[in-house]
Amino acid sequence: MHTVLVVDDETDILELVVFNLERQQFKVLTADNGISAVQIAKEKIPDLIVLDLMLPGMDGFSVYRELRADPRTNSIPVLMLTAKGEVNDRIAGLELGADDYVTKPFSPRELLLRVRALLKRTRKVTADASLKSGDFLLERNTLKLFLAGRPVDLTATEFKLLRLLVEASGEVQERDALLREVWGYSDTMLTRTLDTHVKRLREKLGKHAECIQTVRGVGYRFVSSPTPA
Amino acid sequence: MHTVLVVDDETDILELVVFNLERQQFKVLTADNGISAVQIAKEKIPDLIVLDLMLPGMDGFSVYRELRADPRTNSIPVLMLTAKGEVNDRIAGLELGADDYVTKPFSPRELLLRVRALLKRTRKVTADASLKSGDFLLERNTLKLFLAGRPVDLTATEFKLLRLLVEASGEVQERDALLREVWGYSDTMLTRTLDTHVKRLREKLGKHAECIQTVRGVGYRFVSSPTPA
DNA sequence: GTGCGTGGTGACGAATTTGTGACAGACGGT
DNA sequence: ACCGTCTGTCACAAATTCGTCACCACGCAC
Structure with a gap:
C-alpha cells in the first residue's frame, strides 16, 4: 500500500490517497482545503506526489522547488501533470528534476x-522514509530515534554514524568509509574509536542493538529486521 | 559514467554508448551490425537500454520480453522510444513494464x-549488480549470499573466492589463478589452503555444494545447475 | 589389487579483528 | 572556576577467521 499525494485543481482540493499497487486503484484518504500542499507533504511524507502544474493562483514549479528544498520531502518522487503539451514545458519539468511528466489529455489508465x-522503481528508496519495527522508530528525515515512543538522545557523532548506516540500510559500510565520512580523512584513527562509537550506539539502541551488524574484516551494516545468521 | 545500449533503427545499427551524466553527452563506444541487441545486452550489461519499438523486421516488444526473460538483463531499466504516439501504444509499453516511454517527435534534449x-533513479539499484543464478543471489554490497531467499553469512575470503567462481560461472578457474586473485601473489601457498576454503564454502552452500565442481588437476568451476554428468 | 597423485576433511593454534570498561582532555554552559 | 557531557585513546578480553598439518578417500594406470 502506498500513499500518494495528488495536488490537483480539477477538484480544487488536495487529496491524500492510498494507491493499491495490485488492484491499481486510488482511494481518497483525506481531503483538506486551504492547506498548503507542501505542508501536507511534509507531514504525511507520501511515497509519491502527483503535481498539477496548472494550479489556480499558484505556480506548480514553485511548489516543486519548495518540496525539493525540504529534507523531509526532497526525495519523494514527483510526477508532473499538466495541460501544457509543448516540448519546452516538458523539458522545464524534467530539467527541474521531476521524475516523470504526463501531459493532458491522458487516459486515467496511463496515469495509473x-x-x-x-x-x-522508487519503492525501496522511499518506502521506508522512517524505519519502524516494533517500538523502534527511526525517522530518516529528521533523524530522530524513538524507542517505545520515547525519543533517544544521540550525540552529534552518534548521529552521523547512525545516519550513514541507516541511509545505506542493508548494505555493508566499510570501516574506512565510515571513518572517512564521520571523522574526515584521518589515518590517525587507527584505534578503536569507531568500535567504541558503535558500542555506544548499540547501548542506546537497547534491545535493537542487533540492528547494527558487524561484518568482520569489512565494516558494519544496519538492518531493520535482524536476520539470525 | 554509464553504459547505455541504444537499440535504434535510425542509423540501422546497435550502439553501445557511454553516457556522461555530468556533461550530458552520449558517446558511441562500439557499433556492431548484425548482432542481436539482446545478445549485446547480455554481454555488456548496460546500465540502461533505449529501445526503439519500430525496428526493421523486428518487434520491439519481443526484444523487450527477451530482455526481461534473462536474469542478466531483467533488471536493466528500459526506455522505450517510438513514433507511435497513440495512447494505446504508450499504455502497452508501460504495461509491459518499461521504465519510461518517449514518443517521437521529441527533442534530443528531452530524451537526454x-x-x-x-x-x-536507478543508479543505486543497478550499480551493485548482484550476481544471480538459480537459487543463488550473491550481493556484492551486502557481502551476503542468499540461498533460496535465506541469507548466508560469508567471511571476507569466502566471499572473494565465491565471487570469482560465480563471475566466471561455467568456466574452470585454475588453482593458481584463484590463489593469486584471492590471496595475492603467493607461491607460499603450496598447501591445502584453497581446498579448505572450498570445503568451507561448500558447507555453507548446503545442498548446493555441488555447484562448486572440482576439475581434477586444474581447478574449480561454478555451475548454477549441476549436471549429474 | 597396488601404488601414486590429487583432492577432502577435521582439528588446532596463531593471527587478526572486535568488544569493552576506564580514563583524561576538550568543550560549553553557568 | 566548576561541572557535566561528549570524545578519542588505551589496555586488555573475547571472538572469529585463517593457514597448516596429518590423515583419509578417491580415481586412474598398470
Missing part, C-alpha cells in the same frame, strides 16, 4: 500505469 | 533528460 511504474 | 532521470 506511470504511477505504478514510479512507485515500483 | 529522461535518460538522465532514469539513470539517476
Whole structure:
C-alpha cells in the first residue's frame, strides 16, 4: 500500500490517497482545503506526489522547488501533470528534476500505469522514509530515534554514524568509509574509536542493538529486521 | 559514467554508448551490425537500454520480453522510444513494464533528460549488480549470499573466492589463478589452503555444494545447475 | 589389487579483528 | 572556576577467521 499525494485543481482540493499497487486503484484518504500542499507533504511524507502544474493562483514549479528544498520531502518522487503539451514545458519539468511528466489529455489508465511504474522503481528508496519495527522508530528525515515512543538522545557523532548506516540500510559500510565520512580523512584513527562509537550506539539502541551488524574484516551494516545468521 | 545500449533503427545499427551524466553527452563506444541487441545486452550489461519499438523486421516488444526473460538483463531499466504516439501504444509499453516511454517527435534534449532521470533513479539499484543464478543471489554490497531467499553469512575470503567462481560461472578457474586473485601473489601457498576454503564454502552452500565442481588437476568451476554428468 | 597423485576433511593454534570498561582532555554552559 | 557531557585513546578480553598439518578417500594406470 502506498500513499500518494495528488495536488490537483480539477477538484480544487488536495487529496491524500492510498494507491493499491495490485488492484491499481486510488482511494481518497483525506481531503483538506486551504492547506498548503507542501505542508501536507511534509507531514504525511507520501511515497509519491502527483503535481498539477496548472494550479489556480499558484505556480506548480514553485511548489516543486519548495518540496525539493525540504529534507523531509526532497526525495519523494514527483510526477508532473499538466495541460501544457509543448516540448519546452516538458523539458522545464524534467530539467527541474521531476521524475516523470504526463501531459493532458491522458487516459486515467496511463496515469495509473506511470504511477505504478514510479512507485515500483522508487519503492525501496522511499518506502521506508522512517524505519519502524516494533517500538523502534527511526525517522530518516529528521533523524530522530524513538524507542517505545520515547525519543533517544544521540550525540552529534552518534548521529552521523547512525545516519550513514541507516541511509545505506542493508548494505555493508566499510570501516574506512565510515571513518572517512564521520571523522574526515584521518589515518590517525587507527584505534578503536569507531568500535567504541558503535558500542555506544548499540547501548542506546537497547534491545535493537542487533540492528547494527558487524561484518568482520569489512565494516558494519544496519538492518531493520535482524536476520539470525 | 554509464553504459547505455541504444537499440535504434535510425542509423540501422546497435550502439553501445557511454553516457556522461555530468556533461550530458552520449558517446558511441562500439557499433556492431548484425548482432542481436539482446545478445549485446547480455554481454555488456548496460546500465540502461533505449529501445526503439519500430525496428526493421523486428518487434520491439519481443526484444523487450527477451530482455526481461534473462536474469542478466531483467533488471536493466528500459526506455522505450517510438513514433507511435497513440495512447494505446504508450499504455502497452508501460504495461509491459518499461521504465519510461518517449514518443517521437521529441527533442534530443528531452530524451537526454529522461535518460538522465532514469539513470539517476536507478543508479543505486543497478550499480551493485548482484550476481544471480538459480537459487543463488550473491550481493556484492551486502557481502551476503542468499540461498533460496535465506541469507548466508560469508567471511571476507569466502566471499572473494565465491565471487570469482560465480563471475566466471561455467568456466574452470585454475588453482593458481584463484590463489593469486584471492590471496595475492603467493607461491607460499603450496598447501591445502584453497581446498579448505572450498570445503568451507561448500558447507555453507548446503545442498548446493555441488555447484562448486572440482576439475581434477586444474581447478574449480561454478555451475548454477549441476549436471549429474 | 597396488601404488601414486590429487583432492577432502577435521582439528588446532596463531593471527587478526572486535568488544569493552576506564580514563583524561576538550568543550560549553553557568 | 566548576561541572557535566561528549570524545578519542588505551589496555586488555573475547571472538572469529585463517593457514597448516596429518590423515583419509578417491580415481586412474598398470
